[in-house]
Structure formats: C-alpha cells, structure tokens
Amino acid sequence: MQWLLIAISLAFMGLFLVMPLYAVFHEALRQGVGVFFQSLQSRDAQSAIRLTLLVAAIAVPLNVVFGICAAWAIAKYEFKGKAFLITLIDLPFSVSPVISGLVYVLLFGSGSLLGPWLRANGVEILFAVPGIVLATIFVTFPFVARELIPLMQDQGTGDEEAAISLGANGWQTFFRVTLPNIKWGLLYGVLLCNARAMGEFGAVAVVSGKIRGQTTTMPLQVEMLYNEYNGTAAFALASLLALLALVTLVLKSILEWRFGDELAASGRH
Amino acid sequence: MATAAPIRAGWRLKQPSVIPGFGLTLGFTLTYFSLIILIPLIALMLRAAGIGPAGFWAAATDPRVLASLRTSFTTALIAASINVVFGTLIAWVLVRYRFPGRRVFDAIVDLPFALPTAVAGIALTAIYAPSGSIGALFAPLGIRIAYTPIGIVIAMVFIGLPFVVRTVQPILEEVSREIEEASATLGANRFQTITRVILPGLAPAILTGFALAFARAVGEYGSVIFIAGNIPFVSEIAPLLIVIRLEEFNYTGAAVIATVMLSISFLMLLFINLVQAWSRKRYGYGN
Numbered sequence: 001m002q003w004l005l006i007a008i009s010l011a012f013m014g015l016f017l018v019m020p021l022y023a024v025f026h027e028a029l030r031q032g033v034g035v036f037f038q039s040l041q042s043r044d045a046q047s048a049i050r051l052t053l054l055v056a057a058i059a060v061p062l063n064v065v066f067g068i069c070a071a072w073a074i075a076k077y078e079f080k081g082k083a084f085l086i087t088l089i090d091l092p093f094s095v096s097p098v099i100s101g102l103v104y105v106l107l108f109g110s111g112s113l114l115g116p117w118l119r120a121n122g123v124e125i126l127f128a129v130p131g132i133v134l135a136t137i138f139v140t141f142p143f144v145a146r147e148l149i150p151l152m153q154d155q156g157t158g159d160e161e162a163a164i165s166l167g168a169n170g171w172q173t174f175f176r177v178t179l180p181n182i183k184w185g186l187l188y189g190v191l192l193c194n195a196r197a198m199g200e201f202g203a204v205a206v207v208s209g210k211i212r213g214q215t216t217t218m219p220l221q222v223e224m225l226y227n228e229y230n231g232t233a234a235f236a237l238a239s240l241l242a243l244l245a246l247v248t249l250v251l252k253s254i255l256e257w258r259f260g261d262e263l264a265a266s267g268r269h
Numbered sequence: 270m271a272t273a274a275p276i277r278a279g280w281r282l283k284q285p286s287v288i289p290g291f292g293l294t295l296g297f298t299l300t301y302f303s304l305i306i307l308i309p310l311i312a313l314m315l316r317a318a319g320i321g322p323a324g325f326w327a328a329a330t331d332p333r334v335l336a337s338l339r340t341s342f343t344t345a346l347i348a349a350s351i352n353v354v355f356g357t358l359i360a361w362v363l364v365r366y367r368f369p370g371r372r373v374f375d376a377i378v379d380l381p382f383a384l385p386t387a388v389a390g391i392a393l394t395a396i397y398a399p400s401g402s403i404g405a406l407f408a409p410l411g412i413r414i415a416y417t418p419i420g421i422v423i424a425m426v427f428i429g430l431p432f433v434v435r436t437v438q439p440i441l442e443e444v445s446r447e448i449e450e451a452s453a454t455l456g457a458n459r460f461q462t463i464t465r466v467i468l469p470g471l472a473p474a475i476l477t478g479f480a481l482a483f484a485r486a487v488g489e490y491g492s493v494i495f496i497a498g499n500i501p502f503v504s505e506i507a508p509l510l511i512v513i514r515l516e517e518f519n520y521t522g523a524a525v526i527a528t529v530m531l532s533i534s535f536l537m538l539l540f541i542n543l544v545q546a547w548s549r550k551r552y553g554y555g556n
Contacts, residue, residue: 002366009362010374012355016427017380019402020392027395066301073294079283085298087542092306094534096488097386098508099527102515103309106316111520137305160288170289192382199385202490206512219387219491226391226495235395238388245383252383253376 024242027235039233040240047213048221048237054129055204055217056197059136063193064186067144072178075152076160086149092141100138101206104131127209132217135203140193147189148182151263155181184259188252195248199241310531317528320521328525333501334510338529341507344418345486348425352482353475356433363434364441378435381428386491393424394496416498421506424492429482436478437471444470473548480541484534 029036039045070089074082092100108125109115118125125131159181163173179186201219208215216224218241225234255263283291317325328334363375381389397404397414404414414420444467452462468475490508498504507530514523 005358006362006366006368009355009359013359013374013377015403016423016430017377019396020389020427021380021384023392023395023402024388027392062301066298069294069301070298072290073298076288077283077286077291077295079291079295087538088302088306091538094484094488094538095310096490096508096511096527096530096534098490098511099313099488099531102511102523102527103313105515106520106524107309107312109520112312134305138309141305157286157288164287164289173288174290195383199383199388201385201387202508205490206515219385222387222391223495231395234391238385238391241385241388245380245385245388248383249376249379252379253372257372 021242021246024235024239027231028239030235031232035232036236036239039236042233044213044216044221045233045237048216048218049240051129051132051216052198052218055132055136056194058133059140059197060190060194062137063140063144064190066141067148067189068186070145071148071152071182072174074149075155076157089145089149090142092138095138097139097200097202098206101135101203103138104134104207126207127211127215129215131207132204132215135207136197136200139200139203140197143193143196144186144189147185147192147263151182151185152178181262184255184262188255188263191248191252191255195245198244313524314528314531316521317524320525325525325528328522329529331522333505334507334526334529336502337505337507337510337526340418340421340503340505341487341530342533344421344506345425345483345489348422348429348486349479349483351422351426352429352433353479356430356478356482357437357471357475359430360434360437360441364438378431381431386428386489387495389427390424390492390495393427393492394420397423397496415496416500416504418497418504420496420498421493421504424496425486425489428489428492429486432481432485433475433478436481437474440471440474470552473544473552476544477541477548480537480544484537488530488534 070085073079074086105126106112107114108118108131110119125134159177160173163177164170168176198217199219200217201223204217205220205223208217208220210216210220210224212224218237222234222238222241225231225237320328359378363371363378394415395401397420399405399408399413399415401415407414412419414423448466448470449462452466453459457465488508490506490512493506494509497506497509499509507526511523511526514520514526
C-alpha cells in the first residue's frame with residue numbers, strides 16, 4: 001500500500017513537474033549546443049536579458065524596503081486595523097496578472113485622466129520601462145512582507161526593547177539587532193520575489209507594448225520567438241529562465257534545511 | 270506619564286511602545302500600498318462603473334464574455350479538484366513515508382512557483398501537442414489534449430499543485446500519530462481511520478488549498494495561453510479576453526471583465542478567511 005501511494009505520487013509529479021522541466025532543456029538543445037549559444041547571443045536575446053535584470057534590480061529592492069517597513073509596523077506594535085492590513089498586503093496574490101497590468105494601462109493610458117498630461121510632458125510610462133517596473137512591483141508586492149511578518153511576530157519585541165533601553169537609537173537597533181535576526185527570512189523572501197519578478201509574463205505583457213529590443217523582457221521574448229515558430233531560440237531563452245528557477249529551488253531548499261528554525265514556520269509555501 | 274489625571278485611555282490607534290519608527294514604517298507601508306495597489310485598482314473599478322449599470326450589465330453579459338468566464342471557472346474548478354486529490358496524496362506521502370529522493374521531490378513541488386509561467390506554457394505545449402511525447406500517445410485514439418479545454422486543465426493543474434501540497438503538508442506534520450493509533454486500538458480499520466479521523470482534521474486545510482489553487486487557476490494567463498488554442502466560445506479564458514479587448518482599444522470592456530473577475534476573487538478571499546477563522550475555532554489551527 002505504502003509503495004503504491006509513493007508510486008502514484010511520484011508518477012504524478014514526474015508527469016506534471018519533471019517532464020515539463022526536462023522538455024525545456026531537451027527542446028533548447030535539440031539542434032545542438034552551437035545553435036543554442038548562437039540564439040542566446042542574438043541582439044534581441046541580449047537586450048531581453050538586460051531588461052529583465054534591470055527590472056528585477058529596481059522592483060525587488062523597493063519591495064524589500066516595503067516588506068521590512070510593513071513587517072516592522074505590524075510586528076512591533078499593537079494598533080487598530082492590523083489584521084485588515086495583513087489581508088490587504090496579500091491582495092495582489094488574488095488578482096490575475098493580466099489585471100495587474102491592466103490597472104496601469106487604465107491609469108496612464110490614452111483614455112485616462114493622466115494620459116494626455118503625461119504625453120504633453122513627454123513622460124513615458126506605458127510601453128516603456130517604468131510601466132514594466134510598476135507591473136512587476138504589483139505582482140511581487142507581498143513576497144517579502146509575507147515572509148517577514150510571521151517571523152518578526154514570532155520574535156516579539158524583547159530584543160529591540162533591550163537595545164533601546166541600553167541606549168541604541170532606532171537605526172542602530174534595526175541594523176544591529178533586528179536585521180541579524182531576520183536575515184535568513186529576508187533572503188528567503190528576496191529569492192521568491194526575484195524569481196517571480198524575472199519570470200512575470202501576464203502583467204508585463206499587457207503594459208510592455210512588446211517593442212522588440214526595447215520593452216521585451218525574457219519571458220516576452222520567449223513568447224515572440226515561439227509565436228514566430230522559432231522554437232529552438234524560444235526554448236534556449238526559456239532554458240535560462242528554467243535554470244533560474246532551479247537555482248531558486250536549490251537555494252530555497254538549502255535555506256529551509258539549514259536555517260529552518262530561523263524562517264517562520266508558517267512562512268513556508 | 271500623566272500621573273495625576275485619572276483619565277481612562279479612550280480610543281487610541283496604537284498601544285504605547287518604546288520602539289521608535291511606527292509613524293515612518295506604517296506611513297511608508299500605507300503610502301506605497303495606496304500608490305501601487307489601491308489607487309490603480311480603484312481607477313479600474315471607476316472606469317468599469319463609468320458606463321453606468323445598464324452598460325456594465327450589457328458588457329458583462331456579452332455572450333463571448335460569458336463563454337470565456339464559463340471556460341475559466343469550469344476548467345479552474347476541475348483543475349483544483351484534481352489538485353486536491355493528488356496534492357493531498359503527495360503531502361501524505363512526503364510527510365509519512367521515507368524513500369530515496371524524498372527531499373528532491375519535496376523541493377520540486379515548488380517548481381511551479383519558481384518556473385516562469387510562459388516557460389511552463391511552452392513546455393507543456395511541447396509535451397501535449399499531437400506531435401509531443403504524451404500528445405502522440407493520445408493522438409491515435411482521437412484525443413487531442415493541447416489546443417482544447419483539456420490542455421487548459423493540464424496547465425492549471427501544473428500551477429495549482431503546490432498550493433494544495435504546501436497548505437496540507439504542515440498540518441499533516443502536526444497531526445499526531447497517536448490519534449490514529451487510538452482510533453486503531455478502538456477497533457477502527459485503516460479505511461475508517463482515514464475517512465473518520467484523519468480527513469476531517471485536514472478538511473479546513475484541504476479547503477483552503479483548494480480555494481488558493483482555484484483562485485490562482487482562474488487568473489492564470491502565461492501557462493494557459495500557449496496550450497489553450499484560444500478558440501472563442503471553446504477554449505478562450507477570461508484573462509485572454511481582457512488582453513484582446515485591450516488590443517481592440519476597448520479599455521472599458523477590458524475593465525468590465527476585470528471587475529467581474531476581481532469581485533469573484535475577493536469573494537473567494539473572504540471565503541478562505543472565513544474557513545480559516547472557523548478552523549482556528551474548531552481545530553485550533555489555521556494559517
């Protein structure tokens with residue numbers, strides 16, 4: 001019975017999880033290593049990689065600052081409406097990625113209140129990097145905060161109160177007491193946030209305008225190549241993203257095994 | 270502080286604390302949330318409401334819109350149900366049994382969280398297309414998986430699986446074996462122990478996992494559109510119709526579909542919170 005259940009589970013995971021992963025690398029290398037590297041060196045692929053790195057480099061730190069602020073406010077104080085605020089922070093997870101992009105099209109697009117003013121002043125948000133960054137921030141919004149909130153709530157306020165009573169100021173308390181306490185949980189949140197930021201497709205597709213070589217991130221470039229029946233190039237670029245996913249999983253597992261106690265128990269997901 | 274005044278502390282936003290930074294951190298949190306999430310969402314709803322109740326109703330009940338919503342919600346329902354069965358089984362196997370490679374499989378459960386949806390989409394299509402490794406097995410039988418609603422379900426099963434496993438797993442780890450042993454010593458057979466003792470205790474977690482997987486599947490775009498075939502009235506999902514409306518510059522039409530989807534999502538979120546509050550009361554746990 002036990003082995004039957006194990007066999008069914010592993011077969012299901014093999015079919016739904018391992019096979020797609022294998023398929024990415026198999027398709028990418030189908031025409032040989034030469035073609036693989038050649039397609040990665042194309043100018044469009046290079047610019048897509050650069051844009052993806054740029055977007056993640058802006059979106060992730062902003063969400064880190066937000067996550068730390070939100071967790072500090074929620075974990076270190078008792079105030080009215082706290083439970084509601086925690087629910088609100090998770091809100092972006094229940095919004096379809098397409099809608100996360102759509103909101104900015106409606107806010108900044110030609111039919112909106114802001115649209116004509118932005119155009120008159122030469123500010124480009126939609127179909128440009130700022131729009132892509134905004135949509136990415138939207139979809140990755142809760143990642144850091146939801147790791148840190150339960151962790152910092154578990155840790156309580158004792159360490160900080162001790163530091164303050166010994167004469168430390170707020171910043172010293174944060175950098176010398178709180179940050180060392182939460183560093184692994186923070187890294188865990190950053191890891192998940194970054195994976196999603198680099199891989200986001202739906203929200204970014206809506207706001208990017210898909211201008212080749214300018215506003216196509218890696219996932220968008222994958223789609224364009226795929227729709228042009230350039231499967232090998234699409235899968236070559238996709239294999240880089242799959243590699244990123246694998247690295248993320250490995251690092252995440254290492255964090256869970258080595259520092260499981262220092263990550264919030266309820267923070268696993 | 271005020272020693273002399275015996276005034277009862279009335280309503281106050283925050284309990285006193287010696288730790289500094291409340292104004293700064295809460296202020297930044299609320300400002301950032303308003304700018305990034307709240308104001309854009311309100312703008313969306315205002316845009317949808319701007320055409321009036323009659324116009325909204327007409328746009329929301331357009332046959333193609335209704336068909337896409339039906340496709341999204343039925344396929345998501347089927348996928349979430351499949352995920353509940355296999356997700357619970359996988360959680361059980363990972364928690365209870367020891368076998369070679371268990372840690373690797375435990376880590377791989379999270380693959381759908383880490384793998385970009387577009388990558389998952391083209392990979393699944395490559396496998397399930399009539400020329401793909403699994404699609405080719407079904408093609409002689411006259412069964413097409415990719416480019417039909419079955420393909421949509423496959424993609425939604427992929428992205429929803431970790432939600433069920435990761436919700437059920439920690440609860441299963443806490444449920445003590447002693448309860449099962451007690452049930453066995455009281456004369457229950459294995460089947461009775463599972464259906465009457467273990468599953469009722471897991472029910473709130475399973476229901477939460479189901480709701481999370483369902484909510485994610487309804488909104489999913491990247492992994493679905495490649496494998497769906499996107500035939501209007503057959504395999505066109507609601508998020509795709511939003512994108513099509515945008516490409517037609519029908520911003521209001523897009524906003525209406527989005528508002529309908531958001532309303533249903535918020536009801537789901539409310540449902541999850543109620544289940545968890547109920548479960549905390551009934552079983553003493555909940556996320």
